[in-house]
Amino acid sequence: MKTFVIDPDKCTGCRDCEMVCSLYHEKVVNPSRSRITIIRDPLDGIELPIICMQCDEPVCVLVCPVNAIYENEHGAKIIDYTKCMGCRTCVISCPIGGALIDPVSGKTIKCDLCDGEPRCVKFCSTKAIEYLDVSIANQRIKRNTIERYLRALKSGRV
Amino acid sequence: MVLNRKVAFIDLSKGKVVTRDIPLELRKKHLGGRGLNWYYIYNNVSPDVKPFDPENLFVVGAGLLTGMPMLGTGRTQISTKSPMTNGVGDANMGGAFGPEMRYSGFDHLVIRGRAEKPVYLFLSDGEVEIRDAKHLWGLDTHETQRAIKEEIGDERVESMVIGKAGEKRVYFANVMNGNKNAGGRGGTGAVMGSKNLKAIACRGLIDLEVSDPEKFMEYALQMNEQVLSTKWAKTLSRLGTPLLYDVSYTTGFIGTKNWQYNTPGSEGEPLEAENLQKYMIKHVACMGCSVHCRHRVKIDRGKYAGVVAEGPEYTMMGSFGTLVGCYDWDFVIKGNDECNKWGIDNLSLGAVISWAFELYQREILTEKDVGFRLQWGDQDAVLELARMIVNREGIGDILANGFIEASKKFGEGSEYYAIHVKGHPDLHTDERGVPSFALGIATSTRGADHLRSRPAIDLFQLPEDFLEKLIGYKIKSDFTAYETKGILVWWFELYFNIVDSLGVCKFQSTFNCPHCPQYDEYIPLLKYTTGMKFSKEELMQIGERNYTMERMFNILNGMGKKDDYPPARFFEEANPRGLPFMKGRKLDREKYEEMLAEYYRQHGWNDDGIPTDETLSKLEIGMPEKNFPEVE
Amino acid sequence: MAEKFQARCLNCRNRFEVEKGNEIAECHHCGSKWRISWVTPEQPKVQGPA
Numbered sequence: 113m114k115t116f117v118i119d120p121d122k123c124t125g126c127r128d129c130e131m132v133c134s135l136y137h138e139k140v141v142n143p144s145r146s147r148i149t150i151i152r153d154p155l156d157g158i159e160l161p162i163i164c165m166q167c168d169e170p171v172c173v174l175v176c177p178v179n180a181i182y183e184n185e186h187g188a189k190i191i192d193y194t195k196c197m198g199c200r201t202c203v204i205s206c207p208i209g210g211a212l213i214d215p216v217s218g219k220t221i222k223c224d225l226c227d228g229e230p231r232c233v234k235f236c237s238t239k240a241i242e243y244l245d246v247s248i249a250n251q252r253i254k255r256n257t258i259e260r261y262l263r264a265l266k267s268g269r270v
Numbered sequence: 271m272v273l274n275r276k277v278a279f280i281d282l283s284k285g286k287v288v289t290r291d292i293p294l295e296l297r298k299k300h301l302g303g304r305g306l307n308w309y310y311i312y313n314n315v316s317p318d319v320k321p322f323d324p325e326n327l328f329v330v331g332a333g334l335l336t337g338m339p340m341l342g343t344g345r346t347q348i349s350t351k352s353p354m355t356n357g358v359g360d361a362n363m364g365g366a367f368g369p370e371m372r373y374s375g376f377d378h379l380v381i382r383g384r385a386e387k388p389v390y391l392f393l394s395d396g397e398v399e400i401r402d403a404k405h406l407w408g409l410d411t412h413e414t415q416r417a418i419k420e421e422i423g424d425e426r427v428e429s430m431v432i433g434k435a436g437e438k439r440v441y442f443a444n445v446m447n448g449n450k451n452a453g454g455r456g457g458t459g460a461v462m463g464s465k466n467l468k469a470i471a472c473r474g475l476i477d478l479e480v481s482d483p484e485k486f487m488e489y490a491l492q493m494n495e496q497v498l499s500t501k502w503a504k505t506l507s508r509l510g511t512p513l514l515y516d517v518s519y520t521t522g523f524i525g526t527k528n529w530q531y532n533t534p535g536s537e538g539e540p541l542e543a544e545n546l547q548k549y550m551i552k553h554v555a556c557m558g559c560s561v562h563c564r565h566r567v568k569i570d571r572g573k574y575a576g577v578v579a580e581g582p583e584y585t586m587m588g589s590f591g592t593l594v595g596c597y598d599w600d601f602v603i604k605g606n607d608e609c610n611k612w613g614i615d616n617l618s619l620g621a622v623i624s625w626a627f628e629l630y631q632r633e634i635l636t637e638k639d640v641g642f643r644l645q646w647g648d649q650d651a652v653l654e655l656a657r658m659i660v661n662r663e664g665i666g667d668i669l670a671n672g673f674i675e676a677s678k679k680f681g682e683g684s685e686y687y688a689i690h691v692k693g694h695p696d697l698h699t700d701e702r703g704v705p706s707f708a709l710g711i712a713t714s715t716r717g718a719d720h721l722r723s724r725p726a727i728d729l730f731q732l733p734e735d736f737l738e739k740l741i742g743y744k745i746k747s748d749f750t751a752y753e754t755k756g757i758l759v760w761w762f763e764l765y766f767n768i769v770d771s772l773g774v775c776k777f778q779s780t781f782n783c784p785h786c787p788q789y790d791e792y793i794p795l796l797k798y799t800t801g802m803k804f805s806k807e808e809l810m811q812i813g814e815r816n817y818t819m820e821r822m823f824n825i826l827n828g829m830g831k832k833d834d835y836p837p838a839r840f841f842e843e844a845n846p847r848g849l850p851f852m853k854g855r856k857l858d859r860e861k862y863e864e865m866l867a868e869y870y871r872q873h874g875w876n877d878d879g880i881p882t883d884e885t886l887s888k889l890e891i892g893m894p895e896k897n898f899p900e901v902e
Numbered sequence: 903m904a905e906k907f908q909a910r911c912l913n914c915r916n917r918f919e920v921e922k923g924n925e926i927a928e929c930h931h932c933g934s935k936w937r938i939s940w941v942t943p944e945q946p947k948v949q950g951p952a
């Protein structure tokens with residue numbers, strides 16, 4: 113079983129992930145149509161990646177009135193567009209903002225893990241987003257935390 | 271399609287906009303970005319137009335590859351007739367403006383006229399709206415961007431704005447996007463201010479279609495990996511451009527106390543690049559960049575505690591560092607942040623301030639002229655003089671008009687101490703020890719500058735067979751040589767023009783590292799994105815055409831061979847300090863002449879540096895023909 | 903034996919070897935002595951004169 117590990121401290125705000133996500137899914141470069149979103153404000157110093165975490169007990173699956181969301185062999189929760197009626201219930205109920213609306217096509221969209229090889233991860237040069245086996249992921253999250261602490265310690269900020 | 275972005279012709283006097291397709295023919299001849307910007311200016315700005323006249327054009331362009339997930343393509347080109355040089359005024363800006371402008375449907379904005387009252391432009395999905403900016407006038411560059419975002423109600427809005435310096439038409443005012451992305455050089459911000467144009471904002475949802483998404487994705491990743499595998503990119507990723515300081519101050523080619531010395535020596539140790547790390551919060555990047563050469567920093571304690579900023583770059587380490595005898599990262603960070611908010615080119619500002627300090631040392635300026643003393647290393651004096659320039663107060667009002675006008679005012683041989691070419695201040699690099707660098711700043715179309723041709727790899731003394739393969743000519747490995755360096759500078763002028771016309775970041779080009787992607791890699795990138803096929807020779811020909819067009823603009827505006835020389839000081843005074851091979855070096859006038867002649871020959875220009883008729887016809891460059899459409 | 907990595911000498915501009923983690927190193931071509939900083943644990947660079 114794999115999961116995303118996201119470390120906002122490593123996100124530079126370059127948005128290669130957004131550009132390549134739209135390129136993979138829509139065959140065009142258009143960050144506004146990406147499944148991954150970087151909440152970014154260079155003036156306030158914010159770069160925060162937001163993406164569907166493929167929950168164990170996904171709210172989107174529970175609330176979908178037409179059962180359009182299923183799980184594929186990679187554990188991705190996929191929207192079946194032959195069923196989806198675009199009611200946005202999943203968009204409204206997802207507590208982490210993982211489901212969104214494509215502003216061009218109007219379709220409800222979400223991360224589908226690119227057939228098990230998320231392109232955002234491939235293009236992320238700083239490893240702000242990784243896709244790892246959960247046992248490794250646990251170690252990575254702990255390491256990221258401790259590195260953050262050590263950095264703060266070294267800078268004299270704690 | 272990548273190629274279906276439009277050009278908007280905007281007349282601010284009339285408040286009217288006309289949009290047009292960009293003919294494929296123009297793409298084939300100029301690509302985009304810097305190349306196309308100068309196509310529009312060359313044809314429409316005649317020599318009688320002064321920089322602040324409404325008839326001057328202010329042109330914004332996205333590179334042909336801007337807004338793609340590779341090679342730092344977040345670039346925007348801003349071009350105009352410069353108030354400092356009365357010739358080419360041209361700046362290349364990082365950040366995220368160019369990409370968002372493309373998504374909003376535009377590759378080029380050609381702006382003329384002057385709005386009656388302050389306005390800003392909002393580009394959105396193929397439309398241009400001229401909006402009232404009365405409430406934005408007087409705000410700094412950060413406040414302005416925040417206010418625009420709030421007004422439009424979309425946090426993905428990107429804007430390029432001017433600050434106080436641009437409003438006051440300080441000749442070296444710039445244009446800013448984000449925290450620190452600067453369209454720094456040439457005085458573009460002053461021209462924007464003269465048009466009563468406070469900002470250009472954009473937001474777009476228009477797909478950038480690429481001709482072969484699969485192949486492009488694969489190749490883009492390969493390009494990023496090629497860059498990241500170099501030692502250069504690894505160093506840049508960690509230290510940013512301050513890495514250059516370690517080399518320049520150790521070797522001895524960093525202007526110090528104006529350009530009296532070529533290094534501060536051990537006094538400069540506190541500014542070593544590694545010492546910036548302790549201020550760092552995180553690394554940040556421009557759009558489309560996998561290298562992330564900038565720091566987000568915070569000053570925790572001391573006089574400037576609480577400053578949170580991006581950068582600073584190497585430029586600022588001269589401006590508020592060695593040039594004025596200050597060796598304190600706190601001050602460099604603080605000064606950098608102020609410059610970014612004022613919207614002023616920190617490089618030019620630093621050169622002008624350090625010049626004033628040397629004039630004070632030489633008693634050409636006195637305490638009475640300035641209002642206070644200008645003593646090397648006095649941080650408060652530096653900051654106060656900067657503030658006076660930005661606000662055009664007292665002597666600041668004279669300095670704000672740049673070297674040429676100010677030195678006429680001051681007289682007494684003051685111009686000799688002003689380190690500039692064509693009226694455009696030089697980076698604090700000291701070029702007198704490196705002939706190829708000296709030729710590069712002298713022939714640069716926008717006046718003294720390190721980003722128009724600098725063959726930084728000349729310093730590596732690369733093997734000559736390697737250089738021959740890279741450049742296509744026999745080039746001497748010895749960086750102190752003059753022979754063949756005219757060809758080297760020529761090659762880099764063409765190459766950097768292509769880099770700017772594509773919208774690729776120079777730090778991911780062959781600028782500082784011969785292993786970064788260049789022509790051979792741009793060919794497939796262009797094919798997979800635009801579907802257009804180019805050969806290396808064709809791309810070089812475009813570079814030559816674009817460069818010659820800029821040269822012709824300068825020639826028509828009265829420039830010539832007389833303006834192709836580095837500052838006189840570099841011929842007169844030898845380096846007093848530095849490593850043994852650098853100490854005692856200065857430029858040799860006779861050898862410089864030969865290098866310049868070789869350079870002219872290589873371009874196909876005559877002995878006076880004027881492109882020959884044969885060259886112009888080969889490049890299909892005619893006399894200017896006005897083509898700004900009717901906007902009634 | 904300690905691992906060695908290459909840095910470029912600012913004086914003679916040849917590459918010279920630096921032992922892993924060392925903060926001072928001497929160029930074996932020209933004898934210049936440098937303070938070294940580490941870009942990565944495998945990439946030393948000259949920071950300034952020793």
